[in-house]
Amino acid sequence: MSFVNSMLPVARNVMRRAKSNRSYESAQAVIDASRRNNSITAKDFGMAGKKRQFKMTYYAPICDVDTGAACGANLCAPAAKIEPGQATFDLSRCTASPVFSVASDDVRKVDGDLVWGEHVAAQLAAMLPQLRKKLARQMLTLILANAGKHLDGTSGAKTVAMANSANASLNPSGLFKIEREFSDGGYEQPFVIGGGVVDTWRKSVAIGGLNAQGQRIDSLRDRDLYYDALTNEVINAAGYDSMIAFDPQVFKFIPWSKNAGRFATDLSGIDDINKLFSMGGPNRLRGSFLDPVLNILWDLNVRYDDCEDVYNFEVELQWDIFFLPADVCNIAGVNGIMRYQTCPEEEVVC
Numbered sequence: 001m002s003f004v005n006s007m008l009p010v011a012r013n014v015m016r017r018a019k020s021n022r023s024y025e026s027a028q029a030v031i032d033a034s035r036r037n038n039s040i041t042a043k044d045f046g047m048a049g050k051k052r053q054f055k056m057t058y059y060a061p062i063c064d065v066d067t068g069a070a071c072g073a074n075l076c077a078p079a080a081k082i083e084p085g086q087a088t089f090d091l092s093r094c095t096a097s098p099v100f101s102v103a104s105d106d107v108r109k110v111d112g113d114l115v116w117g118e119h120v121a122a123q124l125a126a127m128l129p130q131l132r133k134k135l136a137r138q139m140l141t142l143i144l145a146n147a148g149k150h151l152d153g154t155s156g157a158k159t160v161a162m163a164n165s166a167n168a169s170l171n172p173s174g175l176f177k178i179e180r181e182f183s184d185g186g187y188e189q190p191f192v193i194g195g196g197v198v199d200t201w202r203k204s205v206a207i208g209g210l211n212a213q214g215q216r217i218d219s220l221r222d223r224d225l226y227y228d229a230l231t232n233e234v235i236n237a238a239g240y241d242s243m244i245a246f247d248p249q250v251f252k253f254i255p256w257s258k259n260a261g262r263f264a265t266d267l268s269g270i271d272d273i274n275k276l277f278s279m280g281g282p283n284r285l286r287g288s289f290l291d292p293v294l295n296i297l298w299d300l301n302v303r304y305d306d307c308e309d310v311y312n313f314e315v316e317l318q319w320d321i322f323f324l325p326a327d328v329c330n331i332a333g334v335n336g337i338m339r340y341q342t343c344p345e346e347e348v349v350c
Helices: 025-036 104-109 116-145 172-184 196-207 230-235 270-278
Strands: 054-058 085-089 093-096 100-103 157-159 191-194 225-227 241-246 251-256 283-290 297-305 310-323 337-342
Touching: 025 116, 025 191, 025 225, 025 251, 093 116, 100 104, 100 116, 104 116, 116 230, 116 241, 116 270, 116 297, 116 310, 172 241, 172 337, 191 196, 196 225, 196 241, 230 241, 270 283, 270 297
Parallel strands: 157 337, 191 225
Antiparallel strands: 054 085, 093 310, 100 310, 191 241, 241 337, 251 310, 283 297, 297 310
16 A cells, blocks of 8 residues: 555535525615616616716606696797706716735646636635625615605604514505505506515515415515615614615616626636636736626626736626606605614514
8 A cells, every 4th residue: 555645635616605696685676776777777788897977867746736727828929948857877876895805826736627717707606695685785885875764754663554564464554555556646667675574574474375365475576675684774763674675767786897898808707817826927807797687787806916826806896876856846845765673673582
């Protein structure tokens, strides 16, 4: 028996210990709502890597219609002029990772035919969940800052009863109250982002049937309801489970790729990292890659240093959210984004 290699450990790879497919649903809600939004288009915005100011022309509701106006009016008489509203918008937000360094020699530690691009891609996948969390928190904070008033003119959160977390029973009137307020304001059925109560609601609907009151729980809607624990973290309403509801037509998430067109290098994707290594010099890669969960493009910047034999890389997303002006007549501050809250989850008592 030879002992020449007896001190070498046998390598066994755990390639996906990081939960790289984890999503934070508040970010998904903003992206889904923006894709459904057909009121605001961002055509030709930021084409070919050039950032441009976004100019919005919109038709606000005409609220001063005289209910006593008579038929057969004189069209030659002076008239009240009406015209479209306009607003400009600068995309100014960015979500970025720190600059990380990855050594080429680390590939030697991993079994199989892993190449340099796959090695960096594995590190990117391990980092993405926390980058999505950072993006989701920034989005929630921005939406909370732009939340408007309720139809009765009150600010802050209204309390509704939706679910009993102790036994997973539902109170449909809670969601009905939210939907009714949006309907009364002329808005679409709202998207709702919330904490534990939303999670309880969705799962209870999924397994529900006929309850003791003769209600078909499984017929309640569970789409456009997004669970994210970050909601309570951002809103920080002690003693309550918080929710944000919004009409998907009242804002638009606009991402922008800095590394596009002439501003991208010929080496533009993760697979091209292998070419960067084989070129044998300190070179740069400016490109992008698709987030497999959120389905958005992140900019990827890589510099290979052949002296140190390392890759320095950074990931970033340029983005912003455009909010339409308030559009409910005679109620200042109502803009289709409203806050609600419900009782927090009950702790189990043994």
